[in-house]
Amino acid sequence: MTTSPKAPPPGLTVGGYALRARLGEGGMGVVHLGQKPGERPVAIKVLRPHVVGDDEARRRLAREVSSLSRVRSRRIAEIVDADPFGDIPFVATRYVPGLSLHDHVQEEGPLADDDLLWFADCLAEALEAVHDVGVLHRDIKPSNVMMEGRTPILIDFGLARVADDSRITMNGWLLGTPGYLAPEILYGDDATAASDVHAWAATVAYAGTGRAPYGRGPSMAIMDRVRRGEHDLTGLDPDVLELVEDALAPSPEDRPSLDEVRDWLEDLRSPSDVHDEGAPARDHHAAAPVTLPYAALAQEAYAAPTHVGTAAAPPAPVDEPVHWSDDWTAPTDPYDHRPDGPTEYVTDYGPPARERVPTGQRLRRSLTLLALGGVVTGGIVLAPYVSLAVLFVATWLLRSGSLAAASAGNRRDRRGARWYDGLQVLLAAPWHVVAGLGGSVVLLLWSAGIACAVALLCFAASLSMTTSLAAVGGAFAVSAWWGPGAERVRSPVHRLVDPLARRGVPWLLVTLLVAAAGSGLGAAASAQGTSWTPYDGAPFSDVRLPGWL
Incomplete structure (x- = not known):
């Protein structure tokens, strides 16, 4: 994937949003920083022609956006606007300033101690919110996690699909990033919630060590190590080492479920932080992917080949699967536009993701x-x-x-x-x-x-x-x-x-x-007795009801 932080032509608008700067691009589209007058900036993914080339594709996109609009979490860059049927189809999400986890670790070093536990728990909380509406992320990796201070925000659901959609392939091309894809996907099986847990663990391992758990090199070599479970967690905080090792198990059945991950983390978290969870166990649940398109800059040089061309020239088939449907409903719910113009999408939407309190x-x-x-x-x-x-x-x-x-x-x-x-x-x-x-x-x-x-x-x-x-x-x-x-x-x-x-x-x-x-x-x-300071006595002390004398 190639990124180029250059500004679009002056005056260019999409869906009423003035495009201020290009944040990144991939096989599915180009991400811009956009803004309507008087409103907060958003990240706009302008979709490539080959992604929404016909009415069926647009209906699929409409369904996916409708499904994703139900995701509610402080840890996710949620959808705030979309137009699958416009002349220029786009999806807009909350803009998250700051560095990606990849860049944050490169500049400030790996996370450790409470910061790592907080990161792991918040990322699991975001993933849980996605799974709760029946979708999978399918592309969790360091470049798809933005850091707001010490808190991760999950972005770019470009590889997602709705849970009840059939498996989609892209002309035999691999969908995802080697080193963060679960082994079952590399064997050609459908992704499940356990696949996202595997990607979560690989991302936490990167956050805690500063390197990809399956190393670098040719894609085939990385995928071979993933299939065999040959990861390197040297230097990872001992508090999360066992949990991450279990979550990176080659067999999905051997990985903890997301609920168990969060329960495990609750026992590890220190009282100085905000969240808690419960106790370890084993199991797994299933769901299916999603598309919170976003300003994700993909830095993994070893990713599956993605060719970026002009807006008119479709890239090679390495792309993010888009799953959609015929029942488009605009993403209203917690993201309504207020009468005075601005859209609130940070602190005013619904209750936070459920807190497990014993x-x-x-x-x-x-x-x-x-x-x-x-x-x-x-x-x-x-x-x-x-x-x-x-x-x-x-x-x-x-x-x-x-x-x-x-x-x-x-x-x-x-x-x-x-x-x-x-x-x-x-x-x-x-x-x-x-x-x-x-x-x-x-x-x-x-x-x-x-x-x-x-x-x-x-x-x-x-x-x-x-x-x-x-x-x-x-x-x-x-x-x-x-x-x-x-x-x-x-x-x-x-x-x-x-x-x-x-x-x-x-x-x-x-x-x-x-x-x-x-x-x-x-x-x-x-x-x-009672002190009525600054007065001398009780109020109405001389009042008696008639007949009570």
């Missing part, structure tokens, strides 16, 4: 949050007004911090990490403090309204002051946790609580201390 860990999280709720309740029983003031300030700061973190994350997603990111967050802090005020007031007023309703019920039931304030404090804590805009409060709290819940002894000590603090506040209120 039952015990979920229980520990809940107990810690209940203990925090006890502190809120105890504080309101002891000193209602002071506690409300403290809770308002804490909510304001948490919301402001969450807004600042989200803004910094959006900037990083758009243009990658920069050395001045911390300074930019500091300079923008006053604005985020102001921006967080309105939502904090709304959330606290909502919670106070719910608490007042509970207080009236307690008053009607003639409950004691301590019992009533405990009920009011509990209602206030629940309302503030689940009220409008409370996700900005929950997010930073979870960032503290969730890692703690993964560590048994520290979690127990901290939770006991928090629970003791809540109990201490309640005990102090019982012993010395």
Whole structure:
């Protein structure tokens, strides 16, 4: 595959996107950096004439794009637009700035320790999201993984096909990259999910050692080593060595399934990172490929021959299989264009790929949050007004911090990490403090309204002051946790609580201390009464319902 980072002719547009620069090209098409006025840049793969040469081919492309539009993951450069039936058919995906894994390793060296585990888990998470919609990637390799900081983003699904399509061959040519193709594909069998697991392992091995696991040289020699399972993992981190070795097994039946890979990685991950998984085992599941065309620069010199010509001259048959169908539906779902123009495709789409959290860990999280709720309740029983003031300030700061973190994350997603990111967050802090005020007031007023309703019920039931304030404090804590805009409060709290819940002894000590603090506040209120500072007495203390005297 050949790459040439030169700009297209000025004024050239495709599907309303102005083409800014050429990012790369391969047998299936040329990838450009494109942009509509007022919108974010995207990576546009303009498909070659021989790929979509007739109506049947375009219907197949339509089906594939429809299938791929269901893929939802932060770890994938998802499809944001497509036109299989236009004069110039194209597919547009989210633009991922930064280096490919191939270039990242060449410039900064292999990944190690937590960085390697994070990479392996994120790449497996991306692959899982693809398999969940019934497609396979079929071309996982270092040049098809972009690095956003330390996080991999999977791109270029040019060799994919829909799961229920029949096997497609391209005039006997090999589809894929020697050294990252599974042995069964080299023997002429259909790809399965186990084939993608093999490619995942080979890519992780490259990330951790800085070299292709099956070496370099003529394609036939590399493929022969792949068939025999003769890989070189010297220098790979011992934490992932066994897992990668198992995933590179020549027989698909001997490889762990993707679920088992993620479970295995969960046990290896350190509590400082975001994801976890479970425990090792063996099995495999099947699916079929996909086409998230993208700005992938293929650096493997030993790849199967791909000839690049002009847009009018179709290259040789080494190409990416395209699988499509008659039932084209535009990729709407989470990628709708907002009324004001820009399309959000980084932080606003749906929930992230499912997080596997063991039952015990979920229980520990809940107990810690209940203990925090006890502190809120105890504080309101002891000193209602002071506690409300403290809770308002804490909510304001948490919301402001969450807004600042989200803004910094959006900037990083758009243009990658920069050395001045911390300074930019500091300079923008006053604005985020102001921006967080309105939502904090709304959330606290909502919670106070719910608490007042509970207080009236307690008053009607003639409950004691301590019992009533405990009920009011509990209602206030629940309302503030689940009220409008409370996700900005929950997010930073979870960032503290969730890692703690993964560590048994520290979690127990901290939770006991928090629970003791809540109990201490309640005990102090019982012993010395409620303090209504800055006022002298309780509100409405002289009010009595008629007939209750």
